[in-house]
Amino acid sequence: MGAFAVQPREMTCHALVHAAHDAFRRDLDRLAAAAAAGKGGAVHVRAGWENLKDLIRLHHDVEDAVLWPRVERAVAGRRAERAVLAEMRAEHAGIGSLIGRVDVALRDGGDLPRAVRELREAVEAHLRHEEMSAVPLAESVLGPEEWRAVADEVGGRCEAGAELFVPWVVDGIAPVERSRFLTALPVPLRERNRVMWEPRYRKRRLWSL
Numbered sequence: 001m002g003a004f005a006v007q008p009r010e011m012t013c014h015a016l017v018h019a020a021h022d023a024f025r026r027d028l029d030r031l032a033a034a035a036a037a038g039k040g041g042a043v044h045v046r047a048g049w050e051n052l053k054d055l056i057r058l059h060h061d062v063e064d065a066v067l068w069p070r071v072e073r074a075v076a077g078r079r080a081e082r083a084v085l086a087e088m089r090a091e092h093a094g095i096g097s098l099i100g101r102v103d104v105a106l107r108d109g110g111d112l113p114r115a116v117r118e119l120r121e122a123v124e125a126h127l128r129h130e131e132m133s134a135v136p137l138a139e140s141v142l143g144p145e146e147w148r149a150v151a152d153e154v155g156g157r158c159e160a161g162a163e164l165f166v167p168w169v170v171d172g173i174a175p176v177e178r179s180r181f182l183t184a185l186p187v188p189l190r191e192r193n194r195v196m197w198e199p200r201y202r203k204r205r206l207w208s209l
């Protein structure tokens with residue numbers, strides 16, 4: 001996920017992944033509420049959904065292209081560990097098709113609440129699986145050097161990632177968690193977020209009805 005582009009020294013990969021996962025859950029709750037209210041087509045809901053899709057894509061691209069290959073190399077020959085990573089990739093693909101079904105329901109006026117429910121269940125199962133198996137595995141086999149290399153590679157791949165990621169993570173979170181997350185960021189990023197990214201993000205009024 002894009003998180004690694006901004007991985008601060010004070011914050012573990014674990015904490016960063018959890019912050020991102022909570023933001024996915026929050027947005028999916030918002031989408032489910034809008035769908036249940038028959039407001040899936042509202043302009044700011046559509047914008048929130050497009051933004052969420054960008055973040056999911058970023059998360060999957062970073063994990064599949066940058067993070068999992070490093071973990072795979074580190075566990076070469078260990079069948080059970082490699083199977084966990086294969087499951088991560090398969091779950092990402094499954095989530096991709098369920099996102100497509102939400103898009104179809106939005107476009108054709110299909111059963112949006114059902115499409116959202118199926119997506120939410122798949123995402124929740126995937127996030128838990130990742131939190132319980134793949135993230136601890138990555139943390140156990142990758143050393144600080146490799147995490148730094150992951151952060152560098154991600155930073156090079158998606159420069160826009162931090163701008164997308166930081167204000168999205170702190171949207172609506174409790175004040176304590178918000179300040180914990182923001183103060184752990186490198187100062188230039190925190191400043192850019194305060195001056196530009198968050199004001200810009202708020203102006204978009206994502207998910208408002």
Ligand SMILES: [Fe+2]
Pocket residue numbers: 059060063088092126130
């Ligand atoms: Fe994932």
